[in-house]
Amino acid sequence: MENALYTYDPIIDRKPIHWPGDARVAFYVGLNVEHFLFGRPSTSLNGATSALVPDPLNHGWRDYGTRVGFWRVMECLDRHGVRASVLLNSSVCDHYPQIIQAGTARDWAWVAHGRTNSVLPSGMSEDEERAELAAMVATIEKATGRRPQGWMGPALNETPRTPALLAELGLSYVLDWTCDDQPFRLNVPGMLSVPYTVEVNDLGLFTTYGMAGPDFLQLVKDQFDQLYADSATSGRVMALALHPFVIGQAFRAKYLDQALAYIAGHPGVWLTTSDDIAAHYANTMT
Template sequence: MENSLYDYSPITEREPLYWPGGARVAFYVGLNVEHFHLGTPSTSLNEATAALVPDPLNHGWRDYGPRVGIWRVMQTLDRHGVRASVLLNSDVCHHYPQIIRAGRERDWAWLAHGRTNSVLPAGTSEEEERAELADIVATIEKSTGTRPRGWLGPALNETFRTPALLAELGLNYVLDWTSDDQPYRLNVPGMLSVPYSVELNDLGLFTMHGMTGPAFVQTVKDQFDQLYADSAESGRVMALALHPFVIGQPFRAPYLDQALAYITGHPDVWVTTSDEIAAHYARTTGGDQA
């Protein structure tokens, strides 16, 4: 099957990309704020118990995020002046309003991230998907006071229709296609892809690869250093994907602090949000997705 959603464009053959203030790297934190259903197999630390109902081991691990982990992560982001780009399940708006209030106080960017990470949409008709997306977006707008401009599907899940349906709702970028270090236009009017990362992602690094805290810091440094070197003539995006139930664990939290200190301590870094990256790219490269 040919990919009709976006065209091939080697990064070596593009016009230079310039960030505000002459920055070389645009950096944002993609903070996954999610709600999981009790009794539904979801993201698990131990697959041996994932099908049990209830599953205290895995549900409790996930539930640590909104109860404790996010508040610890919040303090670290504040310390380094980082506004989160929140990948928000709309169910969070109903279950954890304290998180929404804290994020509004910090002027976080709010992206739609499905209804819940316990259910991956599949097999729905176009009208069913349109109605589901409209409800998700409306719920987030009502709760946060801001209509989402970006989308990350639960487990980066989309249908072939999703970008166009999101564009109908006024969204103008997605994070699901992790194929580049720069934003690019999709073959859907008004829609961009903005870089995200499934590799520089605490969930995979710590739970799938068994990474230690010091190794995590080194990985973040290595990613930043290479992108910084690559950006000598054209800007790059660095996304750091975080989950409060992973990076918010006490023994990992100090390493997020070290990683953010390294990045924010460099000159020529635009510490920003995915919303601002998308808007700047659209505004300065001839598009109309502002």
């Protein structure tokens, strides 16, 4: 009750959600496609070298994602008919245009994800944040031909003003608040929260918890099975958060392939995007 952004609303008290085609689970892949500044400490595999310039160990690990891992993950998504919801640093548009071309050809959803994951949007004034968000959205719209509808902050970072400023720009949902298995309305007119995950997320599972591929596969299956059971009376959302420099490593890729095959092989699963989840909820739930 202390959070002014949204109201406490336990899942047992809500109207049932009905997904298209009477699906039980709306499943999407949140594919983090990010740009990291050279010489700036960022997401690291080994903190011992993260402050060095250059830092070949960590920068090279991150760079593997855009050079190799992304393309391996893309082929896997294609095999199972999954359109990615790309959590896109706007700097990717300038540095890796081939990625934008590939995603546009596949009608992927583009979710604004800051300018770069080397900088968090904290410490700005309201006018500075408004201008920064507007520039990011404009860059993505120009590169993809589509204005982003959703937002996830770098490291899921927001200021107290961010949702309202995004609404001014015409965006309709955020992924930062990972507190639910269903979308819900924020106390900002026109803005939704759509479920994302920091738990079923390759970055934490493999680098923080040290999971192996078979463990990842079992965890994804367990998450899906429980949500599928929960959805008997009201639809649920399952997000799978991926980073090409993590899951795109050669020795992990087959476990993603098996996980997607398991989910896509079930009846009553809507393989979709975060954009389409938000739009369906907004149009059907009053």
